[in-house]
Amino acid sequence: xxxxxxxxxxxxxxxxxxxxxxxxxxxxxxxxxxxxxxxxxxxxxxxxxxxxxxxxxxxxxxxxxxxxxxxxxxxxxxxxxxxxxxxxxxxxxxxxxxxxxxxxxxxxxxx
Amino acid sequence: xxxxxxxxxxxxxxxxxxxxxxxxxxxxxxxxxxxxxxxxxxxxxxxxxxxxxxxxxxxxxxxxxxxxxxxxxxxxxxxxxxxxxxxxxxxxxxxxxxxxxxxxxxxxxxxxxxxx
Numbered sequence: 001x002x003x004x005x006x007x008x009x010x011x012x013x014x015x016x017x018x019x020x021x022x023x024x025x026x027x028x029x030x031x032x033x034x035x036x037x038x039x040x041x042x043x044x045x046x047x048x049x050x051x052x053x054x055x056x057x058x059x060x061x062x063x064x065x066x067x068x069x070x071x072x073x074x075x076x077x078x079x080x081x082x083x084x085x086x087x088x089x090x091x092x093x094x095x096x097x098x099x100x101x102x103x104x105x106x107x108x109x110x111x
Numbered sequence: 112x113x114x115x116x117x118x119x120x121x122x123x124x125x126x127x128x129x130x131x132x133x134x135x136x137x138x139x140x141x142x143x144x145x146x147x148x149x150x151x152x153x154x155x156x157x158x159x160x161x162x163x164x165x166x167x168x169x170x171x172x173x174x175x176x177x178x179x180x181x182x183x184x185x186x187x188x189x190x191x192x193x194x195x196x197x198x199x200x201x202x203x204x205x206x207x208x209x210x211x212x213x214x215x216x217x218x219x220x221x222x223x224x225x226x227x
Contacts (some may be wrong), residue, residue, distance in 0.1 A: 007215040031213040042115070042201050042218025043154070050213065086152055096167050097142075097205075099216060101154040 004102035023089030113220035134202030
């Protein structure tokens, strides 16, 4: 059974700081998705990465997929309070298009 | 306009009761899902339907029975509720089902179920 580990579990920072969160898998990702979930809401897709070594940017967010496709990182530059939320990585896995989620990193950005 | 909606938003009930959660999507998507998010925020797939047909059943107790009357609706009925069923249940939809081809899942706002 695939296990996704996300680190850190919790991160509390001040507005303007940079941060990186990580997602590691016990097996090769089929394709990796990052979601953000705000309190009281459902997750919202940020990005899908498929190719080892791929880097995608979404405004202040930079997503990297490891060459071996077993790890990924999300870097946020100049964090803002609106970035507060639970960041989830997920493997879009297997023949049934099942999403297997990590436990998430809970980010709080303080003004 | 709400893309994926769920009712109710909150559900508080006694152990042993039977309850239903409704989900509707107005995105014209083919595939719908139910997920359970526990108190530690761990989100796990329960069921998936494509064009009203079950394609994923993740060893969920048979007290949970999904029903898809049409492509836009996927309801979840739970019999004989137990304390451990307390969680937030999310419905989601995605445009299509093609094995191995990733696509975006759109999540509803969740239903917080509390079993007393």
